[in-house]
Amino acid sequence: MDPNAPFPLSRRDLLIAGATSAAATAVPATAHSQTKPPTMTAAAAPLSVRLSVNGAPRQLEVDPRTTLLDALRENMHLTGTKKGCDHGQCGACTVLVNGRRVVSCLSLAVMNEGANVTTIEGLGTPQAPHALQTAFVKHDGYQCGYCTPGQICSAVGVIDEIKRGSPSHVTADLTAQPMLSAEELRERMSGNLCRCGAYSNIVDAITEVAGAKA
Numbered sequence: 539m540d541p542n543a544p545f546p547l548s549r550r551d552l553l554i555a556g557a558t559s560a561a562a563t564a565v566p567a568t569a570h571s572q573t574k575p576p577t578m579t580a581a582a583a584p585l586s587v588r589l590s591v592n593g594a595p596r597q598l599e600v601d602p603r604t605t606l607l608d609a610l611r612e613n614m615h616l617t618g619t620k621k622g623c624d625h626g627q628c629g630a631c632t633v634l635v636n637g638r639r640v641v642s643c644l645s646l647a648v649m650n651e652g653a654n655v656t657t658i659e660g661l662g663t664p665q666a667p668h669a670l671q672t673a674f675v676k677h678d679g680y681q682c683g684y685c686t687p688g689q690i691c692s693a694v695g696v697i698d699e700i701k702r703g704s705p706s707h708v709t710a711d712l713t714a715q716p717m718l719s720a721e722e723l724r725e726r727m728s729g730n731l732c733r734c735g736a737y738s739n740i741v742d743a744i745t746e747v748a749g750a751k752a
């Protein structure tokens with residue numbers, strides 16, 4: 539071969555050929571075989587659950603993975619209970635289950651068989667509002683209103699906890715009746731977030747109602 543003869547490939551062609559060879563060797567052999575797409579997991583068989591919701595008996599057929607929040611919103615169309623973080627961190631979905639406040643996004647519907655569930659719709663109506671609903675309006679305890687149903691349901695539970703003498707993390711004397719103080723209310727309501735920042739007004743509203751009930 540004549541070393542002075544012109545090279546048959548241009549520099550550009552040589553670079554393209556090299557890149558193609560590198561890509562071909564990088565592709566695993568299994569990529570060339572036809573793979574079967576993953577199959578969808580079969581839906582779980584529905585389970586029956588009986589609840590008393592806002593004083594009315596309800597019987598549902600739900601997927602066992604359905605949360606109480608989704609059962610209220612999707613199955614019973616009680617959309618006052620809000621879906622916020624869906625991780626139990628914001629409190630927007632708080633309802634009362636047998637009188638105790640519960641973040642409904644972390645509770646399965648089937649776990650509450652036979653329970654008494656109270657949502658914001660069951661606390662009051664525009665014609666006959668709950669005392670806390672009236673106080674929230676009076677003290678401007680809401681702005682956008684998204685967290686308000688959970689705030690009010692949680693506040694109902696807080697007032698009952700104080701009345702029963704249940705201590706919180708800031709209760710100084712665990713053997714004494716908890717004080718109705720701003721510090722106590724802020725601690726007990728700390729699981730309910732308000733992105734609008736109406737916390738001081740919320741405390742004022744709860745203080746008025748709790749003081750009237752004392």
